[in-house]
Amino acid sequence: MISTSIKQELRSIVGEEWFLETPEDLATYSYDAFLQEYTPDGVVIPETADQISRVMQIANRERINIIPRGAGTNICGSSVARKGGIIMAFHRMNRILEIDPESMCAVVQPGVVNADLQKEVEKYRLMYPPDPASMFVCTLGGNVALNAGGPRGVKYGVTRDYLLGLDVVLPNGVIIRTGGKTLKNVSGYDLTRLICGSEGTLGIITEITVRLVPLPSAKATLQAVFSDVDDAAKTVSSIIASGIVPATLELIDRVVLNVIRDYGGAEFSPEAEALLLIEVDGQSSALEAQGKSIEKFCKERGAIQVDRATSAEEAEKLWQARRTAFGAVASLRPNCIVEDATVPVKRLPEMIRKIVELADKYALKIGVLAHAGDGNLHPLIMTDLQDKKEIGRVDKALDDMYEAAISMGGTLSGEHGIGIAKDRFISKEFSPSAIEIMRGIKRVFDPNNILNPGSFL
């Protein structure tokens, strides 16, 4: 519990109305998209880096846990007060500070919504590539803390690849600057990328400088339906081997296609075992040829139907199935666990087969969405968190799934993070010495362990 005098100190820093503690407010901040609830002791909403610095000095002195939280869209539980403490929210720090089209970069506060930045930079014919599914809600601060990815990752990479510099408040209240505004920088240890993906455990991000790229002038969208998931996977290999790098290369498996069909989201052949949604972007002169090549690869590999959009409306229609997928799947059972196991691209068919096998073995309903171009699978486990017996089987299936992903040279998490969702699996991926190094780094930044201490370490 936090004493009245400390609450008063916090209020005097951020303003009377920006420290919350009513039961309603605490309930609001008690969970994120991972859906495990931990009631915090309070919520603080600062407006400046200086306020954050002063809040952290108090927290450090009083050993109060601080858990930074953007929009709470992460699905690994990395923004909840698992060990008690104060949630720090950033919706007062939501300004785009600068867009510099000549140096192709932007400077933003952590509370800026991803899609808002995208929209602004498009006015300069520029693009900020990372596009997590939650982009209309999630914030850049959260994106950096979780190193967010998205469908465009296969061509454009993830948040880490667009970070130039950060302002960060350390747990002791000191503000440090890492990186800068230059595209190249090899000065000192790469603290920028160390903080990226650290899930709010090392410092509080107060300013972010990102790199921008030219907005592609055109795109082409195709959809191909296969009666065999291996054919779809082989098509992915053919496309990549041909030297075409699609901006998006999404795979939907039979289980999810059936759910979408039943939901009324889209129509497919009853034989459909897999669907590929493929988008290429760039200069229009090159796209026509690329679209035709992709169509050819799909047909050669046995696609039973290929549709190529010839207008923006048609493209939107092709995206329909993919966009409906989460809603359709969520409607089926009380809960849907979105997993994130990731493997080298060529092991994708093997991993999909493994998931089908696990669904069978543990009597579970598991569908697969995949960013197939980069081997990033999202197995969707349709379940009921209240059904303890079923959840026991889910846990066993997850155990086997991560074991399989790692044995194929893959990872626990491609883009969703570890948080409290996967912390018990981390020793599958890392040796005790690697984990000890990570713990040591945590101690260097945060000797009193007050920053998001419930998260993965």
Add this chain to the structure above:
Amino acid sequence: MISTSIKQELRSIVGEEWFLETPEDLATYSYDAFLQEYTPDGVVIPETADQISRVMQIANRERINIIPRGAGTNICGSSVARKGGIIMAFHRMNRILEIDPESMCAVVQPGVVNADLQKEVEKYRLMYPPDPASMFVCTLGGNVALNAGGPRGVKYGVTRDYLLGLDVVLPNGVIIRTGGKTLKNVSGYDLTRLICGSEGTLGIITEITVRLVPLPSAKATLQAVFSDVDDAAKTVSSIIASGIVPATLELIDRVVLNVIRDYGGAEFSPEAEALLLIEVDGQSSALEAQGKSIEKFCKERGAIQVDRATSAEEAEKLWQARRTAFGAVASLRPNCIVEDATVPVKRLPEMIRKIVELADKYALKIGVLAHAGDGNLHPLIMTDLQDKKEIGRVDKALDDMYEAAISMGGTLSGEHGIGIAKDRFISKEFSPSAIEIMRGIKRVFDPNNILNPGSFL
């Protein structure tokens, strides 16, 4: 000094002939391309990660410094025994272990030469983009330790952007694995990128997994000569603002052009104040249009001559000036200091003006080569290291130069590293707290400070 019994222990691990200590051998390993000499106490050349682990256990126990060294091409002095110790060389670990065209990655040992990897992956129509000027000699282990860049950086980024995973021997001999083979990975702290650019101070890299990209099917090369350096810089901005991202965008200033002309390297108009060498790559259908657009921008911005290559031979001829530059400059005075100050792209003309001003102020001959597309300048200071008075002025000019770069939002080093060359400047870029964090990280990995302790921290 290292005792006879320890030398014997080392020999028993790596093999009798792979521990060197004759004066000739020690002299060979006493300097790198930074040219400051420190005679090491010995040279050890291991063949396996296991041997390295055993060597490190002895070094850690006996507090013997170990300085890993690839081909010694770094120009910041990050591979010399400044504080004594043993140089560890990697030419026995020079095998490409795997090229996986389907998952678009390769696994190599640290001693593989950059150009050898490039050549091998081209057989699969793939490309490993980082292309430091020393690519025909330098090794991947060194590239990772220094986070090497190169002319293609403006489009393709640097070594860090192609790293998927590492095997690393810690100073205590424990081998850890970071990252993996997947394109996406957000599991735990990003140790892979923390070790990249750490200049051999955190661990010994024994295996490297890199991402590959499709080899562009064609390229177009142009050269434009300007009578005003500002016009050249504005052309760079025009090209980038148009949405074209050249693979290479090099600038050569008047001082260097004159040296090249006098050296007989190439012919230019006597009015030439700056030259741009521009290369675009990709699908041939798009390149024709891009080449024409670039030609148009150059002429609109006042280029006095524009040449567009229509064959590989013509392209090679256009590269002639750039390739001759270092040789020509080196022939002029006993020494050439290659600097690496980097600024946001739009500050490039300002930074070039600053360098001209400093040359004048301190009576020095300074030319500029620049990877203009990413703001990475290479001021070339033609001097004589024996002339103490002149070197005093060089030091003052460097001081002013870094001050200026950092005040423009730039960095001490875009791609060459800090090493012993710039360690005294590091507090210009980083606050004491940021440096303290870096020192803390160093202690976590290397509590006895035996790994390259002479380098930047």
